[in-house]
Amino acid sequence: MRGSAIIPLPRRDVAVPRVPAEDATAPNSTWRPTIVAEAGEVIRHEAVNAEYRHIVVACGPEAAAARPGQFFQLLCPQPPGEQPFLRRPMSVYGVDADAGTVEFLYKITGAGTRGLATLRVGDRLDVMGPLGVGFHLDPTWKQIVTVGRGAGLATLAPLIEAARANGTNVTAVVSARRLDLLVRSSRFPSHGVDVVEVTDEEQTSGPANVERILRRSIAEGRCDALFTCGSSRLLRVLQRLAVEFNLPGQVALEQQMACGIGLCYCCVRDFNVDGQIVSRRVCWDGPVFDIREALP
Amino acid sequence: MRGSAIIPLPRRDVAVPRVPAEDATAPNSTWRPTIVAEAGEVIRHEAVNAEYRHIVVACGPEAAAARPGQFFQLLCPQPPGEQPFLRRPMSVYGVDADAGTVEFLYKITGAGTRGLATLRVGDRLDVMGPLGVGFHLDPTWKQIVTVGRGAGLATLAPLIEAARANGTNVTAVVSARRLDLLVRSSRFPSHGVDVVEVTDEEQTSGPANVERILRRSIAEGRCDALFTCGSSRLLRVLQRLAVEFNLPGQVALEQQMACGIGLCYCCVRDFNVDGQIVSRRVCWDGPVFDIREALP
Amino acid sequence: MSRPAARPAVDLSVQLGRLRLLNPVMPASGTFAEGLDKVMDFGRLGAVVLKTVTREVRNGNPLPRIIERPQGLINAIGIPSKGIPHFLSNVLPYYRGYSTPLVASISAPTVDGFAALAAELSVAGVSAIEANISCPNIEEDGKAFAMSAEATARVTRSLRSATDLPLWLKLTPNTGAIAEIAASAEAAGADALVVANTILSMAIDVNTFKPCLGNIMGGLSGPAIKPIILRQVFQCAKVVNIPIIACGGISSAEDAVEYMLAGASAVQVGTATFLQPAAITTIIDGLEAFCMRREIPRVTDLIGGVITEEADEADVAWLGPES
Amino acid sequence: MSRPAARPAVDLSVQLGRLRLLNPVMPASGTFAEGLDKVMDFGRLGAVVLKTVTREVRNGNPLPRIIERPQGLINAIGIPSKGIPHFLSNVLPYYRGYSTPLVASISAPTVDGFAALAAELSVAGVSAIEANISCPNIEEDGKAFAMSAEATARVTRSLRSATDLPLWLKLTPNTGAIAEIAASAEAAGADALVVANTILSMAIDVNTFKPCLGNIMGGLSGPAIKPIILRQVFQCAKVVNIPIIACGGISSAEDAVEYMLAGASAVQVGTATFLQPAAITTIIDGLEAFCMRREIPRVTDLIGGVITEEADEADVAWLGPES
Numbered sequence A, B: 001m002r003g004s005a006i007i008p009l010p011r012r013d014v015a016v017p018r019v020p021a022e023d024a025t026a027p028n029s030t031w032r033p034t035i036v037a038e039a040g041e042v043i044r045h046e047a048v049n050a051e052y053r054h055i056v057v058a059c060g061p062e063a064a065a066a067r068p069g070q071f072f073q074l075l076c077p078q079p080p081g082e083q084p085f086l087r088r089p090m091s092v093y094g095v096d097a098d099a100g101t102v103e104f105l106y107k108i109t110g111a112g113t114r115g116l117a118t119l120r121v122g123d124r125l126d127v128m129g130p131l132g133v134g135f136h137l138d139p140t141w142k143q144i145v146t147v148g149r150g151a152g153l154a155t156l157a158p159l160i161e162a163a164r165a166n167g168t169n170v171t172a173v174v175s176a177r178r179l180d181l182l183v184r185s186s187r188f189p190s191h192g193v194d195v196v197e198v199t200d201e202e203q204t205s206g207p208a209n210v211e212r213i214l215r216r217s218i219a220e221g222r223c224d225a226l227f228t229c230g231s232s233r234l235l236r237v238l239q240r241l242a243v244e245f246n247l248p249g250q251v252a253l254e255q256q257m258a259c260g261i262g263l264c265y266c267c268v269r270d271f272n273v274d275g276q277i278v279s280r281r282v283c284w285d286g287p288v289f290d291i292r293e294a295l296p
Numbered sequence C, D: 001m002s003r004p005a006a007r008p009a010v011d012l013s014v015q016l017g018r019l020r021l022l023n024p025v026m027p028a029s030g031t032f033a034e035g036l037d038k039v040m041d042f043g044r045l046g047a048v049v050l051k052t053v054t055r056e057v058r059n060g061n062p063l064p065r066i067i068e069r070p071q072g073l074i075n076a077i078g079i080p081s082k083g084i085p086h087f088l089s090n091v092l093p094y095y096r097g098y099s100t101p102l103v104a105s106i107s108a109p110t111v112d113g114f115a116a117l118a119a120e121l122s123v124a125g126v127s128a129i130e131a132n133i134s135c136p137n138i139e140e141d142g143k144a145f146a147m148s149a150e151a152t153a154r155v156t157r158s159l160r161s162a163t164d165l166p167l168w169l170k171l172t173p174n175t176g177a178i179a180e181i182a183a184s185a186e187a188a189g190a191d192a193l194v195v196a197n198t199i200l201s202m203a204i205d206v207n208t209f210k211p212c213l214g215n216i217m218g219g220l221s222g223p224a225i226k227p228i229i230l231r232q233v234f235q236c237a238k239v240v241n242i243p244i245i246a247c248g249g250i251s252s253a254e255d256a257v258e259y260m261l262a263g264a265s266a267v268q269v270g271t272a273t274f275l276q277p278a279a280i281t282t283i284i285d286g287l288e289a290f291c292m293r294r295e296i297p298r299v300t301d302l303i304g305g306v307i308t309e310e311a312d313e314a315d316v317a318w319l320g321p322e323s
C-alpha cells in the first residue's frame, strides 16, 4: 500500500465552498483547520485474524499529520437493522503523510464496528481527527518497553515505529487470549524491536509473568520508559514498577465518548494528581496520561 | 429470468418460529397468512431507460399470488444521508408463481426510490404484499383499451398480460414525455396487443389526440372496457367517454400511504358514489376503482 | 380472558385489573384494523384495541395526514369515525368472531359525551373501554382533558359511573405533570392507564413554506419518542398502583422488555406495524424467547424490574477492552 | 455587533433585541468548547454560547453520562462546573480574543442565586446572559423553574433587575404550557427566548436491567426531537414579540430554515456538532446558499414565513405522478 498509486482527494463535509478570504465576513483569513472530518475513500480493508480488521483510508494532510496515541472519531455506516448514532473512537494505527492515508486496527464489538465491517474498498468512511494528546517520546531514551493487550496494540504500534525512527530500541510485550489472536504487526521495523508474545492459552499473560519480563528488562538497563494500553491489570503492574524504579511511563486510556473533542464531558475519568482526585476528559486531556496519575 | 434456476427461499420477518399448531395458545390452527412481509433476494435489477428501473425479487407463494392492479409496500434501504422511514407503495409489474418472483418497475423520485436503486443482485429487499384490490377482468370482453402514462404503465402491464391469457385483445395507449422514456414492455404478448405510443415531444400525447385514438377504437367496436393509470388529465378523458358510450371502466389511483393495509386512513380520497361524496382508503378499497366514481 | 392456556415454558399471561390477557402485547388504537387478519392470527394477540370512535360521524383532517421523519412519523388523521350505530352494527360483530378481549377506544368533546359513549359501548363483546382523553376538551378551551389533573379526574369519575367495564385512561405525553395526572386518574377510578398518546409536533416543507400536514400540527410516534415515553411510564409507575400499559415507539421484544422493566404491565404497538405488519406477533414470540433465554418463568417478573440502586462508580466506568 | 460586513449577495445578519449578529447560527450551550477552534473559525459564528456555569464548583453526574438512541442521544452530564472565579479568570479571557458576541449561560438553584450570578457576569466581554432555567429549582421541590409560568416570571424579573445585558431565557420543553411560559418570560423582561432545552428521557439496558445513565434520567437531543421543538417554537412565536432562538435537532441548513419559517430569529446547534464538528459553519454556508437559490435577499425574510392559510384540498391531495 505504501507508495501506492494516486490517492483521490477526500471530500470534506462542507457543502458549499467557504467564504473567500478577501470577504470581510471572514476576518481571520489566516485561520486553517487542524482537525477535519472528511469522507475518505477506503483503500484497503481486510481481516487480520478472527477478531481484528485493518482498514486504510485516504485522507488529507491534517489527518495524515496524526501522532502516535492520537485517535479519530469514525462515523460508522449503519449495519442492517442497527442505528449507531454517535461516532466511534479508534486509535491511529498508522499514517502515511506522503500517500495521504490513515490506518485503523479494530475489533468488531457492537453496532458501530459491525457497520465499519460492511465497508468495501472504494466506499467512503467519514473520519474526524486527529484528536487528543498522543504519546510523548523523549529522543534521549535508548530503550523503552511497551505492554499492549488486545486492541491496545493498535494504539502502541505507531509509538513503536516512531521510537525506532528516533533510534530508540523497543521491547514490545504483546498480550492476547490466544496465539491466533495476536496481532503481529507487519509494521514493526525488523531491527531494534524485541517482541515478546504472551497469551492466556499458554498461561504466559498473567500479571506475574509480565512483571517478571519487565523486571528483567529494567534490571538489564533496557527500560528508560514504560508505555501501556489495553489492560487495567497490566496497568497496575506497570504503575507499581514505575514507582519502584522511578521510571517515566504513559498509558493510553479508553472511555465511552460522544464528541471526542472536549465539548461534552461524558468521557471523564478520575486521576490522582499529587494526592488530589481530579476529573479529566479522556478525549481532550488524553487519551495518553502519565502512568502514575491514572486510576486503573 | 422466467424459468431461471433455483430461487432461494425468502427469509420471513418473524424472528422466532411460530407457536406449533398443536399448542393451545394457537387456537386457530388453520389460519394462514395471505399477506406477508418477507426479505426476498434481488434476482435482477437494471435500468430500463434514463428514468425507470426494473427489479425482480424472489418471494414466497403468498406474494407470487399477486393479481394485476395490486401493489406491494417496499421497505427501501437508506440511501446515503437520507432516512426514508415508511414503506413505499409499488404496483406489481409481474409475478411468476412457478419461479417464486415478483417484479416492480419504478422511477427514482425521492429518498425511498433512491434507496431502492442502491440494491445489488444478491441483496435483500423486504416486500410486503400483495395489497389492495386489483383490476376486475370480465372473461367475456373481446377487446379492452388501456391508457397508461409514466409509471402507470407498470400497473397496467400485468393487466394486459392477464387479458391476453383470457383471450381478450388489448389496445394499449402508452404515453410518456419523450420517446426514449417510453417503457416498451418485453412482457407484452406479441399477438393481440396493439401498442399505440404517444409522447409530449412528438405532441401526440395531448388529451385531444388520445381522445381521438379512443373514439376510433370505440367506433370500430374494439373497446368493451377502459382502463387507465398515471394521469388525471387522461382519466378525465376516459371518464367522459365511459359515460358517453356507457362503457365499463377502471382506474388505478395513487395516494401517499403509510400502512398500505387499511389501518391509518392517511390515503383517503373522495369518490362520487351515486352523487354522494364518500371517502375511501386507496390502499384498502382500491387502488383500482370504478372509473366513474373517481374524482380526478 | 377466554381460553385455557397450555403450560408453555414461559408464562406470558398478565393480569390487568379484572382482565386476564394471554400475553401483554396488543395493538395501539388507530393502527389496527381488519386488514391485519391476513397477516396475523388475531387469536394470538393479548387484546385487540380498536381505533377511537366518536358518537357523531366525522370526516377527519385535510390531507396530507401523515409525514415521515427520521425514526418516526407525525400523524394528523383527525379521528374519522362512522359513528356509534355503525360501530355497534358493523365493527363489533366482526370482532365477536374472535375470543381475544376487545378494547373499544372512545373520544368525546365533553365529560358527558364521554360518559354517554362509555355507557352505550358497555355491551357484550367489549372487554374494556379505553378513553382517549388526549383530544381537545371543548369545555376547557380546547385543551386536552389529559393535560390537566383536574379535568382528568372529572372525566374519569364520570366514565367510572357510566360503565362497569374495565376502564383504561389513555394519557397524553404533552404535559409536564404526567405522574400527577396518572395519580388523579387512579384516584378517580381508572382500572389501568395507557401511557401514552403521540407527542404534539410539526413539520414545515422548506420548498413550499407550508406545513407538511393539512392540520398544521400532528402527533409524533415511532422509535423517536421511545426514550421520552419510557421516562413517563417510569414516572407514572412510581406513583400509581393500577397497571400501566406502555405505548410509544415499541418495535421489538427488547423495547417491550425495557418498558416492562420501567413498570409497565403490558404494551401497545402502533407505528411499528406500519413497517412490519406482523410486528405484534413477532414481539410476542420475541418476548417468549427473551424470557426463555434469561430463564424468567413469568413475563410478569419483568414488571418494574429496573435496578436503580445508586450505581457503583466502578461498575459504570469503562476500563480497557480486555482488562 | 462588532465588524462592518461587506455586502454579500445575501444579508445573513439578524437583530436579537439590542444585539446584532453576523448570522443567525450559534452553538447550543454545553456542546461547544475551545477544541472547536481547530475545526472552525470562531469569527464566522453568529455568537458563541458557553456551557452553563454555576457559582459553586460541581462534579457532575455519575457515569455513564450519555447514551445514544436512534437519531438522538440522552445526556445526563449534570453541569460540572469549575465555578465563577475560574470562569472569570480563565474562560472569559480566552474568548475575549474573538470579536464574536459571547453569551454566558448560567444556572442556579434559587432565584437569588440566578440574580447574583447574572450580576457577577455582567462584565466586559459578555454580550448576553442565557439563563438555563431548566434545572431543578430547590425552592419549588426540585421542579425546574421553566416548568411553571409563575416561577419563570419570578426568576426573570429578578434577573432583569440584576443585569443590563441582553437577557435570554432558555425554556424547557418538558411542559404542556410552553406558550404561556414564554409569554410570562417576555412580560417579566426577557430580551429573547431559547426554545428549548432537552426532553426528559430514559433508557434501560435490557441485559443488565439497569438504567443506561448513571443519573437514571437524562435529556434527549438530536434529530429525534426536532418535530416536537419545532411545534413549540411555532406556539411560542404566536404569543411573544421578542425574538426566539430555536434549539433542537438542527443538523442542516434546511432544519434552520424550517425553524425560522416557524418563527425563530436565530438557531442553536448542539448534538449535530458531535457528528459533524463543522456543523455550525456548514449550516451558515448552507443558509446563504439556500437564500441565494431562492432569491431571498435577507435571511430575516424567512422569520415566521410559514404559510398556514387553510390549505386548499386540491393542493394537498396526491394526483398521478405525471398528471
Ligand SMILES: Cc1cc2nc3c(=O)[nH]c(=O)nc-3n(C[C@H](O)[C@H](O)[C@H](O)COP(=O)(O)OP(=O)(O)OC[C@H]3O[C@@H](n4cnc5c(N)ncnc54)[C@H](O)[C@@H]3O)c2cc1C
Binding pocket: A071, A084, A086, A087, A088, A089, A090, A091, A092, A104, A105, A106, A107, A108, A109, A110, A111, A112, A113, A114, A151, A154, A155, A253, A254, A255, A256, A257, A287, C318, C320, C321, D068
Ligand atoms: C481513544 C480510544 C481509542 C480506541 N482505539 C481502538 C482501536 O484502535 N481499536 C479497537 O478495536 N477499539 C478501540 N477503541 C474502542 C472502540 O472505540 C470501541 O470498541 C467501539 O467504540 C465499540 O463500538 P461498537 O458500536 O462496535 O460497540 P458497542 O458496544 O455497541 O458500543 C456502544 C457504545 O459504547 C462505546 N464503547 C464500547 N466499547 C468501548 C470501549 N472499549 N471504549 C470506549 N467506548 C466504548 C461506544 O463508543 C458506543 O458509544 C478505542 C476507544 C477509545 C476511547
Ligand SMILES: Cc1cc2nc3c(=O)[nH]c(=O)nc-3n(C[C@H](O)[C@H](O)[C@H](O)COP(=O)(O)OP(=O)(O)OC[C@H]3O[C@@H](n4cnc5c(N)ncnc54)[C@H](O)[C@@H]3O)c2cc1C
Binding pocket: B071, B084, B086, B087, B088, B089, B090, B091, B092, B104, B105, B106, B107, B108, B109, B110, B111, B112, B113, B114, B151, B154, B155, B253, B254, B255, B256, B257, B287, C068, D318, D320, D321
Ligand atoms: C398504489 C401505488 C402504486 C404505485 N406504483 C408505482 C410503480 O409501479 N412505479 C413507480 O415508479 N411508482 C409507483 N407509485 C408511486 C411511488 O409510490 C412513489 O413514487 C414513491 O413512493 C416515491 O417515494 P420516494 O421516497 O422515492 O419519493 P419522495 O417524494 O421522497 O416520497 C416522499 C413521500 O411521498 C410519497 N409519495 C411520493 N410520490 C408519490 C406518489 N406518486 N404516489 C404516492 N405517494 C407518493 C412517498 O410514499 C413518501 O411518503 C405507486 C404509488 C401507489 C400509491
Ligand SMILES: Cc1cc2nc3c(=O)[nH]c(=O)nc-3n(C[C@H](O)[C@H](O)[C@H](O)COP(=O)(O)O)c2cc1C
Binding pocket: B264, C028, C029, C030, C031, C051, C052, C075, C077, C079, C105, C132, C170, C196, C197, C198, C220, C221, C222, C223, C225, C247, C248, C249, C250, C268, C269, C270, C271, C272
Ligand atoms: C396513524 C395513527 C392513528 C392513530 N389514531 C389513534 C386513535 O384513533 N386513538 C388513539 O388513542 N391513538 C391513536 N394513535 C396513537 C397510537 O395509538 C399510539 O398512542 C402512538 O402512535 C404511539 O405509539 P407508537 O409509537 O407505537 O406508534 C394513532 C397513531 C397513529 C400513528
Ligand SMILES: Cc1cc2nc3c(=O)[nH]c(=O)nc-3n(C[C@H](O)[C@H](O)[C@H](O)COP(=O)(O)O)c2cc1C
Binding pocket: A264, D028, D029, D030, D031, D051, D052, D075, D077, D079, D105, D132, D170, D196, D197, D198, D220, D221, D222, D223, D225, D247, D248, D249, D250, D268, D269, D270, D271, D272
Ligand atoms: C452533552 C450535552 C450537554 C449539554 N449541556 C447543556 C448545558 O450545560 N446548558 C444548557 O442550557 N443546555 C445544555 N445542553 C442542551 C443543549 O444546549 C440543547 O438545548 C439540546 O441539546 C438540544 O439541541 P440539539 O438537539 O441541537 O442538541 C446540553 C446538551 C448536550 C447534548
Ligand code: FES
Binding pocket: A256, A257, A258, A259, A260, A261, A262, A263, A264, A265, A266, A267, A268, A281, A282, A283, A284
Ligand atoms: S467525548 Fe466529549 S468531552 Fe470527551
Ligand code: FES
Binding pocket: B256, B257, B258, B259, B260, B261, B262, B263, B264, B265, B266, B267, B268, B281, B282, B283, B284
Ligand atoms: S395507507 Fe394506511 S389506510 Fe391506506
